Amino acid sequence: MRNLVAVGEAGEAQGLRPEQSLTDARAVCPGLIAVDADPAADEAALARLAAWCERYTPMAASDAPDGLWLDITGCTAAFATEPELMQDLAGRLEKKAMTCRLAVASTCGAAWALAHAGADRMSLPTGEEAAVLAGLPIASLRLDASTVAGLRRLGLRTVKDLLRIQRAQITARFGAGPMLRLDQALGTVEEPIDWPGSPIEWQERLAFAEPIGTAEDLRRALAQLAERLCRRLAEQDKGGQRFVASFFRVDDEVPRIAVGTALPVRDVTYLTKLLCEKIDSVDPGFGIEVMALEAETVAPLQASQSQLMATQDPTERLAGVVDTLANRLGAERISRIAPYASHVPERAVQRVPPLPMKQPSWVDDPSAPRPIRLLRRPEGIEVIAIVPDDPPVRFTWRGVAHRVRAAAGPERIAAEWWRDKQARGRAETDLVRDYYRVEDSDGARFWIFRAGLHGGDRMPRWYLHGLFG
Numbered sequence: 001m002r003n004l005v006a007v008g009e010a011g012e013a014q015g016l017r018p019e020q021s022l023t024d025a026r027a028v029c030p031g032l033i034a035v036d037a038d039p040a041a042d043e044a045a046l047a048r049l050a051a052w053c054e055r056y057t058p059m060a061a062s063d064a065p066d067g068l069w070l071d072i073t074g075c076t077a078a079f080a081t082e083p084e085l086m087q088d089l090a091g092r093l094e095k096k097a098m099t100c101r102l103a104v105a106s107t108c109g110a111a112w113a114l115a116h117a118g119a120d121r122m123s124l125p126t127g128e129e130a131a132v133l134a135g136l137p138i139a140s141l142r143l144d145a146s147t148v149a150g151l152r153r154l155g156l157r158t159v160k161d162l163l164r165i166q167r168a169q170i171t172a173r174f175g176a177g178p179m180l181r182l183d184q185a186l187g188t189v190e191e192p193i194d195w196p197g198s199p200i201e202w203q204e205r206l207a208f209a210e211p212i213g214t215a216e217d218l219r220r221a222l223a224q225l226a227e228r229l230c231r232r233l234a235e236q237d238k239g240g241q242r243f244v245a246s247f248f249r250v251d252d253e254v255p256r257i258a259v260g261t262a263l264p265v266r267d268v269t270y271l272t273k274l275l276c277e278k279i280d281s282v283d284p285g286f287g288i289e290v291m292a293l294e295a296e297t298v299a300p301l302q303a304s305q306s307q308l309m310a311t312q313d314p315t316e317r318l319a320g321v322v323d324t325l326a327n328r329l330g331a332e333r334i335s336r337i338a339p340y341a342s343h344v345p346e347r348a349v350q351r352v353p354p355l356p357m358k359q360p361s362w363v364d365d366p367s368a369p370r371p372i373r374l375l376r377r378p379e380g381i382e383v384i385a386i387v388p389d390d391p392p393v394r395f396t397w398r399g400v401a402h403r404v405r406a407a408a409g410p411e412r413i414a415a416e417w418w419r420d421k422q423a424r425g426r427a428e429t430d431l432v433r434d435y436y437r438v439e440d441s442d443g444a445r446f447w448i449f450r451a452g453l454h455g456g457d458r459m460p461r462w463y464l465h466g467l468f469g
Contacts, residue, residue, distance in 0.1 A: 005037045006065075009099070039065075050196065055248040055290045056085060058200040061193055067115070069108060069193050075205070083123045090121065105129065108193060109185030113140035113159075129186050134160035141181040147174050159185075202240065202295035204228040211250050211287025218247075218279050218288070223272045225293035230266040239264025239301030245275055247282055248290035255282050260331050262322040262355035263315070264301040270320075274327055315355060322354045343413050345374060345465060368411055369437070371447045371466030378463035381448065388454050391436040395448065397464050402440040409436035413449075437468070445469050 002022040014029045026032050046062040053060040059071035072085060082104045093100045103114035105124040113133055114122045117140040124132055133140070136159050139148045151174070156162050159182070162170070167179050183189035204225045212218065222245060233239055244258045257278040265271060275293075326334045338358075340350040383392035391407035413433045435449040445468035452460035 004034075047196070051254075052252055053089070054246075054254075054292075056089060058203055058205075058292070058294075059195055061195045063112075067112070071193075072104070081123075083121070086121060086123065107185055107187045108191045109141065109181060110187075112142060113185055116140055130163070133185055134158065134163065138162060141178065141185060143178060143181060147177060150174060151178070200294060202229065202233065202298055203292055204232075204294075205290065205292045207290045208288070211289045213284035213287045215279055218282065218284070218291075219272075219276050221291050222275045222279070222293070223268070225291060226271045226275065227268045229293055229295060230268045230271060233266040233295065233298070233301070234303075237300060237302055238298050239266045240271075240295030240298050241265075242295070242297040243271065243275065244294050244296055246292045246294070247284070247288045248292075249285040250287045250289055251285050253285060257282060258296075259327050260297075260323070261319065262326070262353065263319045264299040266301060274323060277327065319355055342416065344416060345370065345413075346377075347416075369468075371445075371468045374466040375464070378449070378465045381462050381464050383448075383462045388460075391438060392448075392462065395438075395462065395464075397446075402442075402444070402446070404438045405441050407436050407438040410434035410450075411436075435465070443469075 004016060004018050004020045004022065004025055007016045007018055011025075011029065011032070016025050016029060016032070022034060025034075043062070043064060046064065046066070046068070050060045050062045050068055053068060053070055057070050057072050057075040059069075061069045063069050072082065075085075086102045086104055090100055090102055101115045101120050103111045103118060103122045103124065105111040105114060106126040107129060110124055110129045110133060113136050114124060117136045118132075138151050138156055138158060138161070141159065141162075143151075151157075151162070156165065162178065162182060170178050180189065184191040206221055206225055208221075212221065225245070229240075229243075240261070241264050242258065242260045244256055246254055246256050248254050257275065259271075259274040259278065261274070322334060334354055335351040336354045337349050338352045340348055342348045379397065382396040384394040385392045391404065391409060393404050395402055395404070411434070413435060415431065431452045433449040433451055435447060437445065437447060439445045446464055447466035447468065448462060448464050450460050450462050452458060454460060
């Protein structure tokens with residue numbers, strides 16, 4: 001059987017209701033236009049609408065199936081009062097052909113109750129929750145249908161009726177749900193909201209009475225946001241390493257720019273310079289009405305020395321060059337090579353961020369020298385050896401024969417047993433290696449190794465891995 005899931009206002013006016021069978025609904029309303037429900041698409045659309053509401057507050061989340069939570073604490077800079085913000089939001093939704101009911105309250109439960117059972121637009125002052133909620137129906141406490149039906153059978157139809165009954169009696173019959181919802185609505189119990197992202201602590205927002213669009217206005221606004229954010233960071237002895245600027249356009253598009261720094265920074269001039277270098281990539285469209293600057297990554301940063309004879313740390317001087325290159329070319333293209341704790345030569349180095357410069361965690365063994373040039377991959381060679389376990393007396397590499405005049409070794413390097421066998425693969429170069437340092441008759445020195453051991457299931461093979469000169 002196919003049932004109705006949601007009904008519009010016109011349908012309700014003709015007697016349609018959710019959970020009604022489609023056959024009965026067509027009998028009541030022959031002109032009914034039914035559309036298959038798509039809960040996944042509805043949930044995705046609600047999440048997009050919540051993201052759109054970030055122009056008002058960074059704390060916006062969906063409340064399935066048809067609601068939104070907005071934490072607007074301290075977010076009314078562009079509006080004189082909370083009702084003005086609410087009116088602006090309602091106007092924008094109506095332009096999108098979305099009907100809405102809005103309420104502002106100090107608790108999530110009270111706001112939900114007023115939005116579903118109160119006036120279309122209502123702002124509830126703090127401390128008046130009990131008085132205003134008392135006259136609302138019991139269903140406004142977000143109770144399931146069976147609990148609401150059970151309470152009504154007892155004659156409890158409004159929140160006021162529930163307040164008159166002893167809590168123990170309600171809990172004994174219906175569980176902790178009704179009293180918990182009541183306490184959440186009245187503010188005596190905190191209610192957690194599943195925000196889509198972690199609470200944003202280091203963000204500054206700037207709303208404009210009229211949309212802006214010129215590059216100069218955007219630079220001026222970025223400088224103002226940077227000044228506010230850096231002042232807050234300085235108060236906590238912190239600096240940011242990744243900053244994201246968001247531009248909320250009047251057509252609901254939100255272009256963003258991001259900059260990263262090698263070291264934590266909170267210098268207003270320097271941060272503004274990095275951000276403004278990317279301002280040309282922002283399309284203002286028909287105007288930008290809200291801008292936000294967030295420090296996504298924050299780290300401790302002590303105040304720098306400012307005395308007359310103080311000298312700047314060389315690392316700090318290098319940081320400016322690294323930041324400029326990283327933000328122009330991409331942070332993934334700027335790196336440095338650092339030692340890595342591995343005996344396997346090709347895995348003994350790694351790419352790391354250029355700054356900060358840390359003490360190497362792996363120090364070469366002076367008794368086991370390494371070649372100046374290490375090939376990207378070991379290359380196979382043909383060898384002639386008098387004794388199988390001895391170094392070769394002659395080898396051929398890239399078609400050129402070399403007669404060995406002197407050799408030192410072997411230095412045995414085994415595969416790293418802790419690495420997954422699938423990651424190591426079955427390549428011959430992952431077997432036990434015996435390395436030799438050899439010098440040919442022309443004085444050139446090479447680093448070669450034999451992969452595998454004699455007597456195994458495969459014949460050992462020789463490879464050239466590096467050159468000493």
